[in-house]
Amino acid sequence: MEMNWHPIGDITDIPLLGARCVKTPYLKIAVFRTDEHEVYAIENRCPHKGGPLSEGIVHGTSVTCPLHNWVISLETGKALGADEGEVRTIPVKVEDGKLFIALESLMLAAAE
Amino acid sequence: MTEKLVIIGNGMAPGRMLEHLFEQAPDRYSVTIFNAEPRVNYDRIMLSPVLSGEKTYEQIVIHGDGWYIDHGITLHKGQRVVAIDRATKTVTSDHGVTESYDKLVIATGSVPFIIPVPGNNLPGVVSYRDLDDVDAMLLAAQSREKAVVIGGGLLGLEAAAGLALRGMDVTVLHVNPTLMERQLDPAAGYLLQTELERRGIKIICKANTKAIIGDDKVEGVELDNGTIIPATLVVMAVGIRPSARLGRDAGLAVNRGIVVDAGMQTSDGDIYSIGECAEVDGMVYGLVAPLYEMARVAAAHLAGDARPAFVHSDTPTKLKVTGIDLYSLGDFADGEDRQEIVLRDATAGVYKRLVLKDNRIIGTVLYGETSDGAWFNDLKKKAVDISDMRDTLIFGQAYQGGSPLDPMAAVAALPDDAEICGCNGVCKGKITSTITAKGLTSLDEVRAHTKASASCGTCTGLVEQLMSLTLGDAYNPKAVQPMCPCTELGHDDVRRLIKAKGLKTIPAVMQELEWKTSCGCAKCRPALNYYLVCDWPDDYADDYQSRFINERVHANIQKDGTYSVVPRMWGGVTNAQELRAIADVVDKFEIPMVKVTGGQRIDLLGIEKEDLPSVWADLGKAGFISGQAYAKGLRTVKTCVGSDWCRFGTQDSTGLGIRIEKFMWGSWTPAKLKLAVSGCPRNCAEATCKDIGVICVDSGFEIHFAGAAGLDIKGTEVLGLVRTEDEALEHIVALTQMYREQGRYLERIYKWAKRVGLDEIRRQIMEDRDKRQAYYERFVFSQKFAQVDPWSERVSGKDKHEFRPMASVDFSQAAE
Numbered sequence: 058m059e060m061n062w063h064p065i066g067d068i069t070d071i072p073l074l075g076a077r078c079v080k081t082p083y084l085k086i087a088v089f090r091t092d093e094h095e096v097y098a099i100e101n102r103c104p105h106k107g108g109p110l111s112e113g114i115v116h117g118t119s120v121t122c123p124l125h126n127w128v129i130s131l132e133t134g135k136a137l138g139a140d141e142g143e144v145r146t147i148p149v150k151v152e153d154g155k156l157f158i159a160l161e162s163l164m165l166a167a168a169e
Numbered sequence: 170m171t172e173k174l175v176i177i178g179n180g181m182a183p184g185r186m187l188e189h190l191f192e193q194a195p196d197r198y199s200v201t202i203f204n205a206e207p208r209v210n211y212d213r214i215m216l217s218p219v220l221s222g223e224k225t226y227e228q229i230v231i232h233g234d235g236w237y238i239d240h241g242i243t244l245h246k247g248q249r250v251v252a253i254d255r256a257t258k259t260v261t262s263d264h265g266v267t268e269s270y271d272k273l274v275i276a277t278g279s280v281p282f283i284i285p286v287p288g289n290n291l292p293g294v295v296s297y298r299d300l301d302d303v304d305a306m307l308l309a310a311q312s313r314e315k316a317v318v319i320g321g322g323l324l325g326l327e328a329a330a331g332l333a334l335r336g337m338d339v340t341v342l343h344v345n346p347t348l349m350e351r352q353l354d355p356a357a358g359y360l361l362q363t364e365l366e367r368r369g370i371k372i373i374c375k376a377n378t379k380a381i382i383g384d385d386k387v388e389g390v391e392l393d394n395g396t397i398i399p400a401t402l403v404v405m406a407v408g409i410r411p412s413a414r415l416g417r418d419a420g421l422a423v424n425r426g427i428v429v430d431a432g433m434q435t436s437d438g439d440i441y442s443i444g445e446c447a448e449v450d451g452m453v454y455g456l457v458a459p460l461y462e463m464a465r466v467a468a469a470h471l472a473g474d475a476r477p478a479f480v481h482s483d484t485p486t487k488l489k490v491t492g493i494d495l496y497s498l499g500d501f502a503d504g505e506d507r508q509e510i511v512l513r514d515a516t517a518g519v520y521k522r523l524v525l526k527d528n529r530i531i532g533t534v535l536y537g538e539t540s541d542g543a544w545f546n547d548l549k550k551k552a553v554d555i556s557d558m559r560d561t562l563i564f565g566q567a568y569q570g571g572s573p574l575d576p577m578a579a580v581a582a583l584p585d586d587a588e589i590c591g592c593n594g595v596c597k598g599k600i601t602s603t604i605t606a607k608g609l610t611s612l613d614e615v616r617a618h619t620k621a622s623a624s625c626g627t628c629t630g631l632v633e634q635l636m637s638l639t640l641g642d643a644y645n646p647k648a649v650q651p652m653c654p655c656t657e658l659g660h661d662d663v664r665r666l667i668k669a670k671g672l673k674t675i676p677a678v679m680q681e682l683e684w685k686t687s688c689g690c691a692k693c694r695p696a697l698n699y700y701l702v703c704d705w706p707d708d709y710a711d712d713y714q715s716r717f718i719n720e721r722v723h724a725n726i727q728k729d730g731t732y733s734v735v736p737r738m739w740g741g742v743t744n745a746q747e748l749r750a751i752a753d754v755v756d757k758f759e760i761p762m763v764k765v766t767g768g769q770r771i772d773l774l775g776i777e778k779e780d781l782p783s784v785w786a787d788l789g790k791a792g793f794i795s796g797q798a799y800a801k802g803l804r805t806v807k808t809c810v811g812s813d814w815c816r817f818g819t820q821d822s823t824g825l826g827i828r829i830e831k832f833m834w835g836s837w838t839p840a841k842l843k844l845a846v847s848g849c850p851r852n853c854a855e856a857t858c859k860d861i862g863v864i865c866v867d868s869g870f871e872i873h874f875a876g877a878a879g880l881d882i883k884g885t886e887v888l889g890l891v892r893t894e895d896e897a898l899e900h901i902v903a904l905t906q907m908y909r910e911q912g913r914y915l916e917r918i919y920k921w922a923k924r925v926g927l928d929e930i931r932r933q934i935m936e937d938r939d940k941r942q943a944y945y946e947r948f949v950f951s952q953k954f955a956q957v958d959p960w961s962e963r964v965s966g967k968d969k970h971e972f973r974p975m976a977s978v979d980f981s982q983a984a985e
Contacts, residue, residue: 114715116689123717123718123726124726141233
């Protein structure tokens with residue numbers, strides 16, 4: 058399927074080891090920047106109790122949820138350690154410092 | 170070829186049975202489970218901590234969904250088996266699902282006994298068996314109204330204590346003259362009743378329920394003497410009976426429970442039964458240890474080993490109500506051929522009673538001091554003749570054979586077959602041999618491999634002592650506890666090395682101290698950030714991304730992702746202009762909840778993150794700064810009105826409180842720091858349970874510290890008496906700085922004080938003038954950089970990105 062990429066801003070809009078939110082009609086997305094300058098986008102909602110993952114502490118390629126310390130992989134969206142659960146991951150790409158997310162996946166998510 | 174194993178019921182016994190079975194014969198069966206409850210296997214013993222709020226459902230799950238998937242188990246959640254057809258070897262559920270079996274295990278547990286009185290089916294009458302019951306009670310508890318618990322046994326009292334903690338007004342009705350008469354003698358029952366009454370639970374013994382009254386829901390309980398006790402919730406906890414109907418319908422031999430032999434086999438050779446529904450040798454069981462024993466035996470038989478046989482053993486009983494230590498075992502009824510040894514210590518609330526027959530222990534009741542329970546149990550199990558130690562027996566193992574032994578020696582002296590974990594039937598030898606064989610070094614590992622202390626956890630101390638004994642210096646929970654999995658170093662080593670090596674950034678610490686991860690984790694980063702802020706106040710640039718969200722956005726995150734905002738209200742004093750400004754902010758931002766806090770100020774709850782800077786801007790115009798109600802730092806200084814108003818006040822406690830708060834606000838500490846100043850020993854500001862408190866007296870100021878009123882409750886210790894306000898401030902500030910420099914991150918002052926010793930703290934702060942002044946000056950220096958109001962900074966534009974989404978994608982764009 059061809060991706061329909063939508064611009065959301067610059068990589069420098071996101072603090073290193075931090076996150077920003079992107080609002081969409083059906084789900085809030087958290088976009089993260091790691092210490093290696095990789096960018097990941099996942100649903101901004103912890104599978105445990107719905108905590109806003111964008112507010113968590115970022116370490117390696119994981120984020121720790123601010124509500125009850127679940128650790129979520131930014132790569133797979135899966136909870137790490139003994140916890141079980143998963144959030145949606147959203148394709149994101151960086152071109153010349155500009156960030157884009159793929160909209161098809163959003164529409165699929167919305168249609169579910 | 171794999172055989173088909175079908176299990177009816179998904180409680181703790183079948184869960185444990187499967188763990189054993191997968192160990193012994195991993196591929197022998199394909200397993201199907203029918204669970205009438207719509208969930209996975211959870212720890213039913215821990216329902217009481219869930220009710221009281223000390224644990225959550227997630228924390229008591231034994232096998233998560235993943236475990237069933239990993240073992241290829243088909244789990245039918247929410248399906249009740251309605252029939253067993255032994256001729257065709259099939260079972261059928263209420264959803265119409267039929268499964269055939271080669272072997273069948275019936276583990277349907279028990280059903281609560283509902284007393285046959287009018288009104289027992291009214292809405293608002295619940296039993297106490299499973300999570301649905303707990304949910305129903307929690308819902309009812311939200312009303313903070315009246316609850317009646319019928320039944321003063323183990324379950325009933327745990328339910329009562331839980332509901333009381335949830336804020337309900339609880340009355341326990343018990344049909345017998347004393348509580349828990351099956352486990353406790355009248356003396357211990359009385360002590361227990363006194364303690365529960367002290368906690369605000371009303372207890373009526375010899376209470377016969379005549380009817381539960383109410384029209385379309387519960388309104389109260391009527392006793393046979395005509396008394397009516399109003400209630401919106403009635404919990405029936407009078408007992409359980411085995412759930413044996415399926416077995417009876419299928420034509421199996423059934424008495425009270427489904428009759429099984431010592432191999433857990435029913436009268437049909439292909440059908441086993443375990444758990445509370447099974448009756449073995451005329452006995453049915455309700456405590457977890459014998460049920461786990463049944464699970465072990467059944468698993469062996471299913472795996473093809475017909476040797477293990479179930480043997481009855483007495484199980485100790487413990488009450489899971491925080492702060493009440495109670496242990497009971499065996500037979501403690503009076504009798505002509507019996508003798509008893511009793512120890513009472515009314516002041517300490519201790520009662521111990523041993524029942525002897527032919528110089529052997531046959532029963533034990535311990536209340537208030539239960540650490541010797543395992544030893545008495547062991548003597549009883551082995552039928553040891555106690556004649557030689559009769560005079561000192563009641564004092565416990567430490568007092569046998571001359572001088573008192575230390576607790577480690579007592580544990581060392583236990584034989585290998587002494588039971589350590591009653592819930593899981595784990596003996597000392599099993600724990601020590603597993604530690605050695607598998608090279609275990611942490612408590613979590615020992616729990617995972619042996620199950621010891623993995624259920625109710627009351628034997629954790631014993632297990633840790635065994636680890637010390639087995640591992641020697643290799644296990645020292647205090648010394649080798651690393652900060653987090655990113656390093657082998659403990660907090661104290663890290664703090665020392667930061668100073669010694671002059672490390673001034675988080676990357677420098679991680680590099681020099683050989684961190685195992687690239688950028689740490691959510692445990693070590695906030696700790697390192699604090700240590701660096703504390704040690705290098707002028708050099709270190711606070712690392713924003715290493716702070717928890719609350720300290721990053723200077724507000725408290727709530728469960729729904731909104732925030733609460735608490736402005737500083739110096740010493741808890743306010744005025745009309747401030748209150749008007751707060752009221753205007755509440756109106757303007759439609760703030761849904763305004764709450765007076767325990768720290769004498771006002772909390773505004775339910776504010777959207779994006780609104781925070783505007784809220785702060787408006788509050789700032791009225792002169793408010795952040796109350797730092799979110800900080801590991803100085804929170805509040807509570808005061809009473811003191812000599813300005815109060816006829817008992819000895820000093821200006823309000824003025825001193827405000828002075829301390831204005832001096833110390835903005836400072837970061839290892840954990841939150843709450844202060845209070847009371848104007849006289851009547852202590853209206855509750856200074857004696859604070860991190861640091863002052864009690865004003867005629868002759869000056871008595872400084873207290875190391876109190877706690879949260880997870881732990883602890884009165885303060887006295888630091889000392891000083892004459893003047895200036896001295897009081899200097900001593901408090903010096904104490905705070907000492908704690909700032911030595912405390913481990915998230916370690917409250919009372920834990921730090923316990924670790925370093927009260928005398929050492931008194932010596933440095935009260936007696937060593939040079940030390941005290943040096944601490945004071947370092948605090949003052951640090952405050953030059955710390956006393957910046959974070960709200961006004963952000964109103965002026967700092968961290969703007971934090972409060973705005975990066976982008977919005979609306980639906981028309983998304984649909985392009």
